[in-house]
Amino acid sequence: ILEAFASFFVGVQIFATFVVSKWLKMDFLLSFVNHNVNRQNRQNCKNMNINNKKRILFVCLGNICRSPMAEEIFRQKVFKRGLGEEFVIDSAGTYSGHAGELADPRMREAAHCRGYCLTHRSRPFRASDFEDFDRIVVMDDSNYERVTRLAPTREDIDKIYRMRDYFTTYADRYDYVPDPYYEGREGFYLVIEMLEEACEKLLDEMA
Ligand code: 4NP
Numbered sequence: 448i449l450e451a452f453a454s455f456f457v458g459v460q461i462f463a464t465f466v467v468s469k470w471l472k473m474d475f476l477l478s479f480v481n482h483n484v485n486r487q488n489r490q491n492c493k494n495m496n497i498n499n500k501k502r503i504l505f506v507c508l509g510n511i512c513r514s515p516m517a518e519e520i521f522r523q524k525v526f527k528r529g530l531g532e533e534f535v536i537d538s539a540g541t542y543s544g545h546a547g548e549l550a551d552p553r554m555r556e557a558a559h560c561r562g563y564c565l566t567h568r569s570r571p572f573r574a575s576d577f578e579d580f581d582r583i584v585v586m587d588d589s590n591y592e593r594v595t596r597l598a599p600t601r602e603d604i605d606k607i608y609r610m611r612d613y614f615t616t617y618a619d620r621y622d623y624v625p626d627p628y629y630e631g632r633e634g635f636y637l638v639i640e641m642l643e644e645a646c647e648k649l650l651d652e653m654a
Contacts, residue, residue, distance in 0.1 A: 504580040510540025510569040541593040543571035557635035577603040587623035613645035
């Protein structure tokens with residue numbers, strides 16, 4: 448009962464902060480809300496004994512193009528195989544400048560055209576993600592370096608994988624998932640195709 452009361456109280460606090468920050472247009476308060484929601488989610492997950500689940504985190508730079516797309520593609524594949532109960536899936540960025548934002552509108556539009564709906568809100572990668580996830584999949588070498596620098600232990604570094612490890616037809620042309628942020632629309636569709644292919648192999652390995 449005490450736990451339920453505490454969760455309810457935190458929920459009310461978060462909601463009140465959200466309303467006030469929207470009203471005052473104070474984005475930093477929104478990041479605070481996001482941080483607390485994530486902390487509460489982590490706590491709830493621990494209470495639900497998520498240790499039985501496979502926990503995967505996708506990471507890119509801004510967490511508004513590649514990694515939220517990877518998260519959603521992987522989620523759809525997991526659900527299509529009827530494995531929804533077995534996985535915890537999330538994404539994060541090594542750069543916090545877009546924290547709290549939905550995915551880039553160009554990424555959302557391309558996703559929509561391919562049958563996906565991106566609802567994730569950007570959040571920064573943090574050292575505690577090594578505790579909360581079994582596998583961290585990065586999009587390029589720069590992501591790999593930044594995530595590695597935050598790893599508390601050698602074992603944690605072993606949790607970091609590159610998406611290119613799961614390329615098949617793209618393997619001879621790319622050794623990273625190209626950042627579409629500064630590119631034209633076609634770059635976003637290329638990212639989706641690469642991620643669809645790679646996530647299939649990744650799920651084969653994890654399922
Ligand atoms: P992402 O793309 O890492 O795939 O989310 C980017 C998003 C934002 C920026 C760079 C890349 N940025 O410089 O703000």
